[in-house]
Amino acid sequence: xxxxxxxxxxxxxxxxxxxxxxxxxxxxxxxxxxxxxxxxxxxxxxxxxxxxxxxxxxxxxxxxxxxxxxxxxxxxxxxxxxxxxxxxxxxxxxxxxxxxxxxxxxxxxxxxxxxxxxxxxxxxxxxxxxxxxxxxxxxxxxxxxxxxxxxxxxxxxxxxxxxxxxxxxxxxxxxxxxxxxxxxxxxxxxxxxxxxxxxxxxxxxxxxxxxxxxxxxxxxxxxxxxxxxxxxxxxxxxxxxxxxxxxxxxxxxxxxxxxxxxxxxxxxxxxxxxxxxxxxxxxxxxxxxxxxxxxxxxxxxxxxxxxxxxxxxxxxxxxxxxxxxxxxxxxxxxxxxxxxxxxxxxxxxxxxxxxxxxxxxxxxxxxxxxxxxxxxxxxxxxxxxxxxxxxxxxxxxxxxxxxxxxxxxxxxxxxxxxxxxxxxxxxxxxxxxxxxxxxxxxxxxxxxxxxxxxxxxxxxxxxxxxxxxxxxxxxxxxxxxxxxxxxxxxxxxxxxxxxxxxxxxxxxxxxxxxxxxxxxxxxxxxxxxxxxxxxxxxxxxxxxxxxxxxxxxxxxxxxxxxxxxxxxxxxxxxxxxxxxxxxxxxxxxxxxxxxxxxxxxxxxxxxxxxxxxxxxxxxxxxxxxxxxxxxxxxxxxxxxxxxxxxx
Numbered sequence: 065x066x067x068x069x070x071x072x073x074x075x076x077x078x079x080x081x082x083x084x085x086x087x088x089x090x091x092x093x094x095x096x097x098x099x100x101x102x103x104x105x106x107x108x109x110x111x112x113x114x115x116x117x118x119x120x121x122x123x124x125x126x127x128x129x130x131x132x133x134x135x136x137x138x139x140x141x142x143x144x145x146x147x148x149x150x151x152x153x154x155x156x157x158x159x160x161x162x163x164x165x166x167x168x169x170x171x172x173x174x175x176x177x178x179x180x181x182x183x184x185x186x187x188x189x190x191x192x193x194x195x196x197x198x199x200x201x202x203x204x205x206x207x208x209x210x211x212x213x214x215x216x217x218x219x220x221x222x223x224x225x226x227x228x229x230x231x232x233x234x235x236x237x238x239x240x241x242x243x244x245x246x247x248x249x250x251x252x253x254x255x256x257x258x259x260x261x262x263x264x265x266x267x268x269x270x271x272x273x274x275x276x277x278x279x280x281x282x283x284x285x286x287x288x289x290x291x292x293x294x295x296x297x298x299x300x301x302x303x304x305x306x307x308x309x310x311x312x313x314x315x316x317x318x319x320x321x322x323x324x325x326x327x328x329x330x331x332x333x334x335x336x337x338x339x340x341x342x343x344x345x346x347x348x349x350x351x352x353x354x355x356x357x358x359x360x361x362x363x364x365x366x367x368x369x370x371x372x373x374x375x376x377x378x379x380x381x382x383x384x385x386x387x388x389x390x391x392x393x394x395x396x397x398x399x400x401x402x403x404x405x406x407x408x409x410x411x412x413x414x415x416x417x418x419x420x421x422x423x424x425x426x427x428x429x430x431x432x433x434x435x436x437x438x439x440x441x442x443x444x445x446x447x448x449x450x451x452x453x454x455x456x457x458x459x460x461x462x463x464x465x466x467x468x469x470x471x472x473x474x475x476x477x478x479x480x481x482x483x484x485x486x487x488x489x490x491x492x493x494x495x496x497x498x499x500x501x502x503x504x505x506x507x508x509x510x511x512x513x514x515x516x517x518x519x520x521x522x523x524x525x526x527x528x529x530x531x532x533x534x535x536x537x538x539x540x541x542x543x544x545x546x547x548x549x550x551x552x553x554x555x556x557x558x559x560x561x562x563x564x565x566x567x568x569x570x571x572x573x574x575x576x577x578x579x580x581x582x583x584x585x586x587x588x589x590x591x592x593x594x595x596x597x598x599x600x601x602x603x604x605x606x607x608x609x610x611x612x613x614x615x616x617x618x619x620x621x622x623x624x625x626x627x628x629x630x631x632x633x634x635x636x637x638x639x640x641x642x643x644x645x646x647x648x649x650x651x652x653x654x655x656x657x658x659x660x661x662x663x664x665x666x667x668x669x670x671x672x673x674x675x676x677x678x679x680x681x682x683x684x685x686x687x688x689x690x691x692x693x694x695x696x697x698x699x700x701x702x703x704x705x706x707x708x709x710x711x
Contacts, residue, residue, distance in 0.1 A: 065220040067313035069287050070255050073195040077178050079212050085219070088687035090212030094121045094177040095194075096204050099164045101129035101425070101551070102182035102601055104141050104560040106201030107148045108521050109700055110208055116508065117153045119210035124155040124172060126164035130556050131420045132427045137557040140515025144560075146499070147513040152208075153501040161497035162393030162419045165189070165361040169272055170395055171495065174306045175290030180204055180213050184279045184600040184624060185361050185442065191272030192297070193290030193310045198279060200602035200628040202699050211703060214689060218255045218284045222318030225262030227327035231484055232476040235270035236363060236440065236460035238324065239277040240332035244342035245322070248542065249594040251281030252623055254319075258288050259312050262326045267488070268297035269365035276362045277442045280339040282597060282622055301493050331475055334458035337446040338542070345463055351473045352384075354435035355454075358464050359390025359417065360424045363440035366396050366403070370487040372465035373405040375479055376412040382471035388429050390417040394497055399490040412468075426450035426552035438464050438473065443598065445546050447572055450553065518560040522610045524633035524698030527663075531614055531656040532674070533588040536581050537574055538650045541592035545625060547573055548596065548604040559603060566607040581611035590648055591618030596625025605632045609698075615656070617682060619645060630690050633698035635659075640668060640681035647680060648673065663691050 080090030149156035165188035175193030189196035278286030290310035423429040430450030431437035444456035462476035558565035570577040595618040605628035668683040
């Protein structure tokens with residue numbers, strides 16, 4: 065990574081380890097963000113650490129996920145989060161202020177800084193030149209308490225951009241093109257760093273669209289330079305004084321270079337039910353559509369909404385189609401009113417949704433059963449919308465709007481006579497829905513407001529020296545955290561209540577899993593390739609831990625989920641021989657002997673399949689610190705012990 069932007073930022077923040085490939089490093093974190101689906105647990109963990117105030121330069125608590133208030137639980141959690149922010153010195157972005165990633169890009173992101181967030185799309189801020197990484201809530205809690213954030217030294221892949229996009233081709237098409245090449249597991253352990261003359265043709269919002277969906281590659285993060293385009297963006301936000309120039313050196317070394325000529329990029333579509341099932345729009349053009357949603361943290365800037373309004377101007381959406389618009393931030397809503405965008409969209413038959421994550425995570429505006437929904441979102445996992453039978457396609461705002469005009473999937477280049485406008489001059493920062501930190505003694509002594517749905521954090525147990533575990537479930541490749549711990553309006557309100565939410569672990573794959581796990585008392589999970597991809601939600605590790613899961617044995621793991629398993633004392637193991645996966649079935653019993661000693665001295669061990677009277681070899685890819693965390697029973701116990709020893 066010599067001479068890269070990645071190296072420059074990491075070196076400036078490196079506090080433990082050195083930049084040796086595959087070794088673990090600890091970096092200082094400047095900023096953190098949380099959202100309300102993961103934030104309640106992160107702050108309960110922060111409280112348990114026992115630090116009186118956050119120690120980062122800036123930490124922000126956002127309300128943007130669970131804004132569908134069908135009973136007391138979501139509102140109670142919002143009150144809890146606001147009281148936490150007041151007591152511990154955080155910014156608090158109120159419900160209605162917008163989606164965390166877009167608001168952070170607009171109001172808080174500073175080039176060259178480090179940011180971790182308890183949301184997998186935190187890399188959105190990489191479009192502004194931050195080293196921004198998604199993490200579990202416990203990692204965020206530790207960073208807020210002044211601790212380091214640990215990651216393996218990443219491989220840095222260079223993406224060289226040349227040329228410029230043709231009209232009606234967008235940044236969304238660029239990242240879908242990359243997903244087509246790299247797949248949803250191609251970026252594991254990597255940072256994608258963009259460079260080349262084509263970079264200057266992309267706005268910060270366009271760059272952010274690309275870095276946002278870098279999460280779908282499985283990447284640690286994605287980065288763009290901080291250049292004059294960045295400076296102009298910050299000037300619009302009245303934050304020009306926070307700009308710094310940050311670019312790779314001409315001699316920068318990348319592990320490999322991917323070349324993309326932007327002038328050759330076509331409008332692309334991700335087919336159901338995976339973001340890397342990508343084809344050109346020409347291959348699916350003409351397919352009837354019943355629902356379209358434009359918005360999410362990927363595509364809800366003023367120009368995303370503006371192009372949709374321009375394409376639809378003077379038209380009405382077909383009678384069998386429902387169109388929803390979810391602006392990314394309150395700033396975008398206000399600017400869109402001034403620019404006439406909202407009025408134009410409403411006149412065309414659009415429904416204006418709340419500035420929140422909503423439909424992306426199944427919190428409202430779900431598609432009909434067996435219907436086709438086009439979404440400018442980042443994920444189209446089966447059932448994520450709240451409708452198991454729906455077919456969800458990921459598209460650009462240009463394709464979405466063109467299809468809304470016709471009722472079928474449509475190539476937006478058919479609107480080539482339309483002039484494309486830049487609506488960014490209408491943007492004006494307005495922060496009345498952001499509560500700044502209160503550093504008064506009164507705030508420090510204030511009460512934390514806890515609703516009855518907020519329960520204590522379950523405690524992990526130190527890893528024993530031997531384990532005999534039944535296999536509780538056998539899963540396929542590319543299992544997502546949505547598969548493990550579903551989202552949606554039914555389950556997300558339980559996020560602060562681990563005993564209750566744990567009843568829904570693997571509900572979509574195996575409704576009997578939770579009861580079987582509780583009946584057995586302890587057990588193991590068998591996984592395929594890329595186990596735990598998708599959302600950063602640590603509940604996909606925390607709830608299985610509560611159910612007694614001690615080991616996950618898989619062919620490979622997604623980065624954030626593997627870290628979350630370690631954080632909650634669940635041992636992530638991989639097969640030495642991946643074909644051994646075929647030897648095992650649900651109900652088999654695995655015996656692990658001399659486990660603690662083996663973890664401390666070896667890189668693998670023989671595991672007995674007791675009921676089949678044979679064994680297999682398993683490995684672990686764990687640094688010494690992760691092993692100490694597992695032996696302690698999880699990161700919270702480890703952090704408290706280390707703090708006590710330091711004191």
